[in-house]
Amino acid sequence: MPAKVISTANAEHYTWGNNCDGWFLVKTPELQIIEEAMPPGASETPHHHVHARQFFFVLEGELTMAVEYHDFVAKAGEGIEIAPGQIHCASNRSSDKPLRIVVTSQPPSHGDRVDVKA
Structure with a gap:
C-alpha cells in the first residue's frame, strides 16, 4: 500500500x-487507529473487549475513563x-468543551465489543 497523508479531512x-x-486513520486487520470527537456531556456504554488492547490519547479536552468502575481523568x-x-x-463530562482523542486498538476493537450493564 502506498504511503499517504491521512487526516479527518x-x-x-x-x-x-x-x-x-x-475517523479511521489506520484500518487494517491487525491494527486500528481512530480519531474521535465527543461533544460536551457525551459518553459511551460500559463494555469490554475480548481481544483488543486499547490506548486512548487525549488531543483536546478532558477524558474521563471509568475502568472497572473507578474514574481516571x-x-x-x-x-x-x-x-x-x-x-x-469513556465520557466527556465537560459542560462546554469538546473532547478529541486518538484510540489505538490491537487487534481492531470493532466486532470485539461486549456491552455490560452499568
Whole structure:
C-alpha cells in the first residue's frame, strides 16, 4: 500500500453514540487507529473487549475513563491503556468543551465489543 497523508479531512468517517464522530486513520486487520470527537456531556456504554488492547490519547479536552468502575481523568497530552477484558466507559463530562482523542486498538476493537450493564 502506498504511503499517504491521512487526516479527518480524508479518512473514512462514522458516527456513534449521541453525536460522536470517528475517523479511521489506520484500518487494517491487525491494527486500528481512530480519531474521535465527543461533544460536551457525551459518553459511551460500559463494555469490554475480548481481544483488543486499547490506548486512548487525549488531543483536546478532558477524558474521563471509568475502568472497572473507578474514574481516571486524562487531559491533553495524556493517555490511558485498557487491557482486554477490562470494563471501561469513556465520557466527556465537560459542560462546554469538546473532547478529541486518538484510540489505538490491537487487534481492531470493532466486532470485539461486549456491552455490560452499568
